[in-house]
Amino acid sequence: MNEIWREVEKIPRFWRAYTSLFILPSSIGGLFDLLILFKTSSDLEGSGMGRAGAGYAWSRIIDALFILLLNYPINAFSLFRSFFLSVVYTQSILSPNSHVSLFGLVSIPNYAYPYVILAIDLLIGGPVIVLFGLMGIIAAHFRHTLSIFPSPVPALIRNTLTTPPQWFEKWWISSESRERHTGFGTAINPTQSRSQTHNWGGGRRLAD
Template sequence: MEIYIIAKYGVSLERGPFDKRTADYVWMLIFGAMSLLVMSVVPVLWSPFMGTSVVFMIVYVWSREFPNARISVYGLVSLKGFYLPYVMLAFDVLVGNPLKPDMLGIVAGHLYYFLTVLHPLAGGKFTLKTPLWVHRVVAYWGEGTQVNAPVQSSPYAGVAFQGRSFRLNGNTRRTPTPEQPQTNTGQQPNQGDGVAFRGRSHRLDRS
C-alpha cells in the first residue's frame, strides 16, 4: 500500500508543483529524511523504521498542494485532498498500526511546507533553498541545469500564514499581487457590503 501511495501521490507532485524542478523534489525528500533523523534523536520519538514517515510526509505535502482534489480512500470514502493525511491516520487507528511514524511524517511535511511556501508568502525570507550540489547531481543524471523556484513574497503580506493556506470552509486563501490590487470598482456608494454605517448620509432638512 505504501508503494502504491508513493506511485500515486509522489508522481502527482513530480508532474504538478515540481514539474521541471527535479532538484527541488529531491531536496524535499532529503530534507524530510534529515528532519526525521533529527527527531529520532529524542528517545521517545525514536523508531527503527521511518519509511512510513517519509510516505506520510509526501502525502501531507500533496494534500497542501492539491487541497480541493477529490479522492477516494480505499473505495469507501470520497473527500477533498486536504483531509487525506488525517483520514489515513484514522485508518491506522482502526487497524491498530502505530501512530508515531505517521505523526512524525506529518510534522516533517508541515515543516517543509511552512519554510518553502507559507513563510515566504507571509513576507519572510526564503531560506530553505535547494543546495547547489543537489542541482549538480540531478544535472549529472541528465535532468539539465535547474534553479531554485522559491515562492515570491507579497508586499501585501505581513500576517503569519497569509497566502496559499487552505481554509476549512473550502476556500483557498490567496494574497493579491501588485499587478492586480483589490479595489471596489463598479460598486455603487449606496450598495452596502456588510460594513456598518456604509452608504449615503441623510440630512435632516432634505426629504
C-alpha cells in the same frame, strides 16, 4: 573470527539512517502504502525533469532529515510510515481542493487525506503507529512553513532547507542528460562520442 566481527560492529552503521525509511510492514497494507507512495510521488514530481525534479528530490531529503531528528528520542527502527505521511501531507497542502479515492469506495478532499490515514492507523495499529505518522506530517509541515512564512531562522539556513542548492540542481540536470527515457526503459547516453572511422577518400577508377 569473533574478534574481527567485534571490530566490525564498532563501525557506525550510517546506512541505517537511510534504509530505515524504506522498511515496509510485512502485510498487504504495506503493499498498498507503497503503491500510494509511488502514485503520490509521481504527481508531486510531475515530469521529474530539470529544476522541478531537483526540487522534489531535495524536499524529500530535507523531510527525511527532519524525520530522523524527530525519531532520535523514540529510536524507532522503521520510519517508512513517517516518510509515507510526509509525502501524502505535502500533496494535501499543495493540492487541497482535489479529491482522492479511499480504497475505491469513498472520495474525500485531499486536505483531509492525511488525517483520515491517521484515524485508520489509530483503529488498526494503535497510538504508536499514529505517532510515526505524525512525525512525517510535522517534518513536512515545518519545511513547508519555512518556505512560505517569515521566521526567525536565518535566511541562509531557511533557503537551504527549502530550495535545492545550485550544486544539487546541476548534478540532477547533468544526470538527466546522460539518460534517455524510452517506452521500454531508460537508455544511458554515452559520455563520449563514437570514434570516427578512417576516411579512405573518394576512390579512383582503374582507368584513371
